Amino acid sequence: MKNSFILLGRLRSVLLALVFMIGCSFAFAQTKTISGVVTGSGLPLPGVNVKIKGGSTGAVTDFDGIYKIDANTGDVLVFSSLGFAAQTVTVSGESNIDINLVEDAEVLDNVVVIGYGSVAKKDLTGSVVSVKAEDIEKVQAVSFEQALVAKAPGVRVVTSQGGPGEGFRVKIRGSTSILASSDPLYVIDGFPIDSNGGNNFNSQASGDLGGTQSSPLASIDPSNIQSIEVLKDASATAIYGARGANGVVIVTTKSGKNKNTSFTFETSLGVQKISRQLDLLSPQEYVNVQREANPFTTRPELAFKRFAIFGFRDDKGGNLVLGDNLANDELRSVDWRGLAFREALIKKHALAITGGNDKTWFSARFSYTDQDGVIKNSDFTRYASNFNVSSKINDRLDVGFVTNIGLIKRNGVATATSSGVSAQRSGVLTNLVRAAPVQANTRKLRELAIRLGLDPTALEVDEYGFVEQSPQGGVIRVNPIRQITETTRETTEINGYFNSNIAYKILPNLEAKATFGGSFYFSNGFSFYPGSFGWGRLTNGRAFTSTFRSESFLNENTLKYNVGFGRSKFDALLGFTQQRSRFVNTSSTVTEFEEEAVNLGKLQTGVAEQVNSNGFPEQGTLSFLNRLNYNYDSRYYLTFTGRYDGSSKFGVGDVSSNAKWGFFPSGAFKWTISNENFMSNADFINNLSLRTSYGVTGNQNIPAFITQVENQVELNRGVRLNARIANPNLTWETTAQFDAGLEFGLFNNAVKFEADFYQKSTTDLLYALPVDAATGLVSSTTGSEENRVFTNLGEIRNTGVELSLGVRIIDTKNFKWNADANITFSQNEIRDLGAGGDFIADSNVENRIDQDILFREGERVGSFFGLQTDGIYRYSDFVEFDGLDNVQAARLYRSGGTIAPVSDINIDDTLGDAPASGYTLKPGVVRVQGVQRYRPGVKKYKDQDGDGIVDLDKDRTVLGNNQPDHFGGFSNNFSYKGFDFSVLFNWSYGGEVFNKNLFTNTFGTGTNLYGVVRDRWTPFNTNTNRPSLNSSAVFPLLQSNRSPADDTLIEDASYLRLANISLSYKLPSEMIKSLGLKDFKIFGAVDNAYLWTNYSGYDPDVSVGSPLAAGIDFDAYPRARSFRIGVKGTF
């Protein structure tokens, strides 16, 4: 210990000597003292740096904006302060120089936060996109994704559903992984958010319906954000080493300014409406479909089967009239969607106090957001607070403390469920489609029940006239309105980050900094399905509760040193960090409630079915990091970054290696051509740079404990030895990334252009290799048990080009017009999956279609997988229909083959379009493996290998993928005096959506269906490719009642969205002053104003179900269009 102090002492002497040597050259000049007041926007400005250009002397203005500095005549003084345009003044004899600095967004723009520091944009060597507060303010963003969408090339924001506060996924430069997460690392005010193998932030109890994704960013109010930096290339992300492979999103919240204390309030109010409606059958069409499926008959043996439909007919089979007069046997229609959807309010109030002096400054912010969903009874409430205080204790010591705490509450309805049409378990959007728009005549139904010897009181009808159960028994139907109003689904999340830092300047150019921080996340979910209807009815009520808690502790220590030799400048960073996180999850399921009215408040009145915890996984990382920047004359830049990372998740390795540790280096070079002498004549070029980088980063997003032997313990099943065996060599997934970029700015930066090419190659994927079942080794990789072992293998490559252009088209004093556009072209390919070959996974929504996601060498990550269709089977494919006219064919078809085509039986005395026996296919007509019955009007599949039989092994192909060919955004900003008007578009071109709703809602009888079934195949409408109503009943299914995906469910995902229109008006300053304010603004915004797409669902920007594949739509909450107005003022 003593020795090290001596060493430190010596080091210090050497460094001090060095500094003195540099300082010596100025020691001989003659000096005089100059003083003055610096103001900004007319107010004294403390904390302004005053420096002599080219020298080391400097001063800082005090609280009253006064400075004093010793300078020579001819010296140039540089006045600079963050957020203001720097000004220079040449000293010419006077001793008092007052300066008024002008606020400059450009300057603020030019500081970019990078890992463990910040740099001037011009000195940046890596590929980093920076979104600043004013960009966020322009769209008046309510959510983080709104703030980021379409702003950053290479960054794709995929929304999960359209409900308030729903989660989203950010993909930076494509998907790099299969089983580890491809989500970026989020760093909030210096705090990296550890994820538990991608399973974080889900408050759903296991077994509950539907999926709600949350996000660590949902608890942060976008108006508290100072900047969002997206680190894309390896040079930028390598400082985050093992967690940088998927890019890094750094969120910096607002801090105080050394200004007088000011108080800002903001309030806004808006209304949201569902932006599109789906085309469903009209009430009359619905009744027609039911009548077609179950024609009136006088044959007694069919009468029983026709029970449900009798409610639509009079005693002789005649039609009943649609209307409200029930006594007159009219049929009442109900507009379920009209009852379910609403015009929903969105309110936001925010307060902020900022202030401080030249020693200490602070910012405290609080905001309240209350967003109702367009579906009744769903809402999202957020209380977000942010506190930030920094203090300059003395010249050497800076301390700071920042905390962000958010509380989120959600109420909602089950959407995006895994279940398709199990009526009790369907999500509400599916039930809204399927709910019969016309209610059967219950008086007739009861009469018929008696006639058929059934108990008429068993007919259950609720107050909407909705038939929940027929006297025949069978499925209990769920009234979507009761589902919405009577089901409880509530989640509370609390998310907090704390970070304190202490920075000490050992030398003026050597700074040591230590941060200590913590984060916690807590969520609590409650749902209750009452015993009076639907799912809960099966078990006398059903309740779920779950809590998820995570906590994380962080310590980071860095040492920064910068030095210059002539035109060379060095900038070095050394650091050590450690982080440990813990995840705790408990949930329980309770059924069989004693009394329905007493439920979530007293779970012990029911029977506990299941209590779960996930074993309290803990994980830790230890890292050593360093970065060296070298800059020669602002012409040549070199950056070397390296991080040596250790993770608890990996194995101890064998004798020679320790798999826990990995080294992640990167290097970057930038040549700013515009600073070369030979360019000095090209005045119109402000910046022209070429840059390139290469580096390696890692990914460790897998669950904990995966390298350890597991002797599994289960209740009532004892211990299972070696359920998993040791995996000591499991190590990091590594991504090597090459990036080449060009940027230029022309005409005083009126035109700015940036282009990047990248190629990311991920190897040693954390992937599960199939092994011989005889090993008995099983891992559940995608929810189902498979014989796989986790290991490092395979390769994925992402390649892309990103272009962005910003133009100040008109830039006059009163009128400004800026336009910005960016576009990203990206490709993604699985290059190698090792000996295991294809990996097929389930999308986990509407699980009657499964095994529908494919990972295959040569294909993109997460492709949709299934059979191609080839129209439908037609009369001409069957032996029995040869030579029949239309009426004869129809009679044969509708009798299921039991009535001779030439019989004199009326066509209505047949089975209608009910499932019945099949007919004989002619030789040569394609058949499906394992399917015995074929009928006209049923989907026909393409036999890819030409062996005459469609089977799943050989005939399934890639049907699509959500990844677009290109995507991007463009915006226009106009400002005229106090008015500011901006319009933002974003688009995505190419790529597909897997619309599973089409499977659920276009077949079957007894429920309402999508409007597309108007063109269905019927015995009299044969010239169509739309399958018949009942074809699902004879659909070729996989084993276990499941069906393969097919291309009729795949739709083009391209869209162009007018994402945001904003208009704001800033009151003239005299008026503001007369109101006693510093600033006042009125604004209005429209979100999701218009969508151009061919997609038939609500919105093609959707992704529910398994995280393995983006772009699956099923029962997803529709996205709203919102109109908001608000005011913002500062005292």
Add this chain to the structure above:
Amino acid sequence: MKKVLLNKIRLTSVFGLLVASFVGCSDILEESPSAFIPKIDASVISEGLLTSVENGLYGSLAQENIFDANGYPTIWGDVGVDVFGSPTFATTPPAVTNNFLPSNEQVNDMWQTHYKALSGVNSAIATFKDVEVEEGSSLEQPLKNLLGSARFIKAILYFNLVKAYERPVIANDLPETVDEVIAQEKPGNATPKEVYELIISELQQAIVLLDDARSSQFATKSGAKALLGKVYLQIAGLLKNNVIQSGFEFKQSAKDFYTLSNKMLDEVINSVDSNGKEVEGAKSYALEKDYSDVFDPSKEGQNSEIIFGVSFKSGGTGSNYGDYYGIIGGPPNGGFQNVLPLFELIYSFYDDFRASEVTFNNLFDSDYPLPVSDSRFLVTFSTFDVQGFNNNPGDLSKLNKNVSPGSFGAYKWIKPIPAPEGETFDRPFDFPYLRYSDVLLMNAEAILGTEMDKAKAVEYLNMVRRRAYRFDVNQTVAADSGRDFNPDPALLNMQEEVHNIGGSNIDPEVDQRPTIEVMSQAKQLQIEAGTIGSYKVLPIDYSAMTSAEDLLVAIMVERRKELCYEGHRRDDLIRNGVLGEVISKVGIAGEFPSKWSFNNYPSNASFNATVNNGSSPRPKDDFQPHKYRFPIPQKQLDINENLSQNSGY
């Protein structure tokens, strides 16, 4: 200046210490899981650990695709032969039509789960086989029990595998690390002979290790002997009927194996050792007086007939038999009645088959009594369902008695209900794997094979039949006559009473769903309806039967009824080389079933088996001789280049 420097040093060192206090926690990279046991140190074993590991082994049998309703007994044993007809069972159709494709998920899942269970068994043997404990220590017997159970369970798993796949893999000892797994040579197919020899060796070791002190939920010495007798019998039959074409050349003959089987089963029946001496503490088994008692949930683990049952314990690992097989509306959420008996199976229980008198489309009250005096009939089938009952607890009038035989549920496996706190698919239940009547019938078959005196064989067969027709098991019944069934007047009164239940005995406040009592009362109601009347009962006693061939047929027919739904049928038919013959006659209009499944119909009866089976697929549809065994799953062939497909697939 100096002071400043000192201050600086002081500050720096405080700072350094602050940092240092956080460094050096190298355990930050440690993992300490609490959700599982990372390592077992066999040198510090405890009784608790041994019990837990042993429970784990038994639990591995009570699993999906092994012995659950979706496992070996159903998919391999009873579906697609002459037991089940038109199942609506979500996952059975390929099995029903014998349409086993190498890509079939069930074919793969069954393979996969058996090896998963085997890896646990192998790990247990590897971990504990060399552990030494002091003689007389309290750990001695638990350790023996654990190792004996492991070998017994290993034998069961390989027995399933070799019967279903014929050339399964013999799994090598488990490698210790994932890298070793990836690097190791994958094992190829074993010959059936190698697998049978492994099974025999494991059971011989189990017989030595185990005693008879424990209940039928555990492996016992007698249980291991009974299973070994079964294994010998299977080998003998396969050899005799030349079922397996290659890899099955033993130096012993078929007759030798029949003899081995007979000896082993004799030891179980007589509670003796291999020298014929009585074994101290040996369990003696007997037929329960009443067939329905064998399946009485209250007697699980302690009835005199079950030798070994696979025990499903509710609480996450319970049974799904009641849900899948159980009668419609039975268990809350369950009672899917996914497997339905074939018409021929139902008819085969009739005393005298009179198709013209029974409307099989729908049975109504007036059709009762049914002409059946075999007491197994109403244990095997439910002639009613309880739809509508769940919403009207306690109201027996909601029981639907007018059920078509096409919808007769499997009453035998109704017993997992009700599970008071059990969820669907999670009910406590012991699946009978080995039971005494099976041992008696197997021994009868073995005796026929040894060509010894047939008297013992006939006696064993008669014992089973007498019990079925409610005679004293040891009572001699006249060989040449049946008997008139004259109901006891008391029974008639009881029927009256049961008819009047109508809720009076049931407190709807208490019973939220049909309790086992309610179900039994309903059952009693049907039993009474089914047995009133006077019908000539078929010969109970087969003593007059002399032809060995006829006797074997009689044994097979008896096994089908006695062991119905217990998963033995396909193996019985294969062992005797008649699977193809039986299947070719099942469910075909106008065809009589094969004598191996139905030997008591009058020659003048007209038979329309398709009344029930209608449009649903029939076993025959896809049957070819190579389907005497499953294909090796395609998924496994894809992964393991050393595996080859069974011929014909």
